[in-house]
Amino acid sequence: MSRERTYIMVKPDGVERGLVGEIIKRFEQKGYKLQALQALQPSRQHLEQHYGDLKDKPFFPKLVDYMLSGPVVGMVWEGKDVVRVGRVMLGATNPLASAPGTIRGDYAIDVGKNICHGSDSVENAEKEIALWFPNGTLQYTRSVDKLIYE
Numbered sequence: 001m002s003r004e005r006t007y008i009m010v011k012p013d014g015v016e017r018g019l020v021g022e023i024i025k026r027f028e029q030k031g032y033k034l035q036a037l038q039a040l041q042p043s044r045q046h047l048e049q050h051y052g053d054l055k056d057k058p059f060f061p062k063l064v065d066y067m068l069s070g071p072v073v074g075m076v077w078e079g080k081d082v083v084r085v086g087r088v089m090l091g092a093t094n095p096l097a098s099a100p101g102t103i104r105g106d107y108a109i110d111v112g113k114n115i116c117h118g119s120d121s122v123e124n125a126e127k128e129i130a131l132w133f134p135n136g137t138l139q140y141t142r143s144v145d146k147l148i149y150e
């Protein structure tokens with residue numbers, strides 16, 4: 001079975017609106033395995049590193065200020081195709097283009113308040129996990145996997 005992992009982060013608006021549990025619930029109920037979870041107030045430098053690929057975008061300063069506006073909750077989920085499927089579960093970046101049933105489609109309206117982040121490739125997921133969880137993540141086996149995977 002693939003050991004693919006993704007980094008999912010509830011942004012400050014999602015934390016303040018009380019959506020952390022809802023987002024965890026969706027990944028749990030799908031069958032993905034939680035490997036790490038933390039609430040923290042990241043520094044500007046940390047966020048600029050996380051969003052380094054976007055530093056030349058016109059919305060970059062606004063994005064960093066938004067992400068600095070309160071605590072975030074970061075998590076690592078493991079499972080088959082979790083990077084791609086995780087982004088499907090989050091919905092399109094612009095919530096008005098997100099399908100109903102996705103997290104952004106159900107709970108957000110504006111792109112600058114879109115509640116959550118999900119890694120966009122396996123390679124970036126591993127970079128983000130190393131950035132946000134420098135001490136590593138939990139490794140464990142679950143007996144329930146035999147009811148989830150064929």
Ligand code: RTP
Nearest residue numbers: 059063092093111112113114116117118119120
């Ligand atoms: P994320 O990294 O947060 O999962 O989002 P994403 O890959 O779907 O989208 P990306 O292009 O990487 O943008 C990162 C975040 O920047 C904000 N954004 N604002 N036009 C705008 O004002 C604009 N475009 C993007 C969003 O919060 C987006 O999630």
